[in-house]
Amino acid sequence: MNIQGLLDDIVTENNAALQEGAVADYIPGLETVDADQFGIAVAMNSGETYRAGHSSTNFSIQSISKVFTLALAMALDGDELWTRVSREPSGTPFNSLVQLEQEHGIPRNPFINSGALVVTDRLLTLTADSQECLQTFLRQQSSNPLIQVDEMIAASEKATGHRNASLAYFLTSYNNMVNPVPRVLNAYFRQCAIAMSCEDLATAGGFLSRGGRGVDGSVLTADQVRRLNAVMLTCGTYDAAGDFAYRVGLPCKSGVGGGILAVVPGICTIAVWGPRLSKSGNSSAGVTALAKLTARTGWSIF
Ligand code: DON
Numbered sequence: 001m002n003i004q005g006l007l008d009d010i011v012t013e014n015n016a017a018l019q020e021g022a023v024a025d026y027i028p029g030l031e032t033v034d035a036d037q038f039g040i041a042v043a044m045n046s047g048e049t050y051r052a053g054h055s056s057t058n059f060s061i062q063s064i065s066k067v068f069t070l071a072l073a074m075a076l077d078g079d080e081l082w083t084r085v086s087r088e089p090s091g092t093p094f095n096s097l098v099q100l101e102q103e104h105g106i107p108r109n110p111f112i113n114s115g116a117l118v119v120t121d122r123l124l125t126l127t128a129d130s131q132e133c134l135q136t137f138l139r140q141q142s143s144n145p146l147i148q149v150d151e152m153i154a155a156s157e158k159a160t161g162h163r164n165a166s167l168a169y170f171l172t173s174y175n176n177m178v179n180p181v182p183r184v185l186n187a188y189f190r191q192c193a194i195a196m197s198c199e200d201l202a203t204a205g206g207f208l209s210r211g212g213r214g215v216d217g218s219v220l221t222a223d224q225v226r227r228l229n230a231v232m233l234t235c236g237t238y239d240a241a242g243d244f245a246y247r248v249g250l251p252c253k254s255g256v257g258g259g260i261l262a263v264v265p266g267i268c269t270i271a272v273w274g275p276r277l278s279k280s281g282n283s284s285a286g287v288t289a290l291a292k293l294t295a296r297t298g299w300s301i302f
Contacts, residue, residue: 006296007040007052010289014038014053014274017288021276024256029156030060033258035275038285040293041198044268045210051199058195059273060153062255063094065191066116067205067232068134073119074224076126084122084176085115087231094238094281095163097170105174109235111253114167117177120188124179130187138194141214142204147196154193161189192255201261201271208232208251208263229263233301240280240287247291249300260286264299 018038025031039054073081090108092099100107100114107115123130131149139147157164168184171177177184196204207213208229212220220228232251237244237260244252250262250270258275260283270293274285294300 003050011053017285020284029153038274039198040272041202043202055198060257062257064255067253105176111235142200150195157189198271205269249302254282258283
């Protein structure tokens with residue numbers, strides 16, 4: 001299979017999809033990006049990496065960070081975490097407050113903001129410094145020691161993240177937040193503000209397609225990674241998870257920076273990036289590219 005040729009074709013064909021949707025502007029800083037950029041990278045389990053477009057340009061990983069914090073918490077905590085967060089699709093926007101009250105402070109899943117705040121809280125309890133732990137992990141797994149937080153985006157989220165603050169205090173009122181809210185929010189905003197390229201992301205996510213095997217030994221057991229992929233498939237793209245399963249057919253995690261990480265178990269990990277988002281908060285060009293790639297390679301899990 002000529003994977004490089006497929007990626008080059010997808011980049012060439014992707015101009016129309018790149019104009020669909022709008023760049024996220026609720027976090028000031030994200031909207032300053034050049035929205036006409038598009039990148040794709042495929043990291044094969046056999047070791048080769050294929051790239052096309054703006055695959056080495058850094059962007060804000062935002063909610064894609066939630067896959068990595070969940071992986072770290074699962075590795076350290078086993079099943080304990082699931083007493084504080086469910087693993088069902090939410091059917092509501094990623095930052096909704098309503099469901100959290102109806103369900104007595106137990107977030108629907110670890111990828112909506114409330115669930116991710118619980119995971120970050122747990123990681124803060126389990127590690128001396130969750131942010132350091134995440135950054136070290138990403139640098140190791142991608143072999144890029146330069147990965148770091150975009151301080152401008154982190155500050156911007158801190159200044160405007162009132163909804164996340166509301167969710168965190170709400171969780172505290174249900175005794176589902178252990179650490180002080182400002183500490184959890186700071187760690188959460190900084191994890192979302194990490195900047196990475198498609199190349200970095202596809203490489204760092206390799207353990208997800210290799211049965212839990214990282215660059216340097218096991219990150220998760222095969223059982224754990226199978227489950228993490230299941231949560232990505234059902235909850236990783238929020239209210240569009242059904243459409244993603246239909247069009248792409250892979251476990252995916254999106255972020256409002258326009259990135260999507262996708263896993264082809266046993267074969268490769270894919271990262272795409274296009275800043276304009278659909279109404280559900282997922283990259284429009286990203287989903288179009290992934291749908292084409294899985295259609296042409298047969299990589300859907302279905
Ligand atoms: O908390 C927020 O709203 C952002 N830092 C992350 C949201 C996000 O990326 C949702 N993903 N599609």
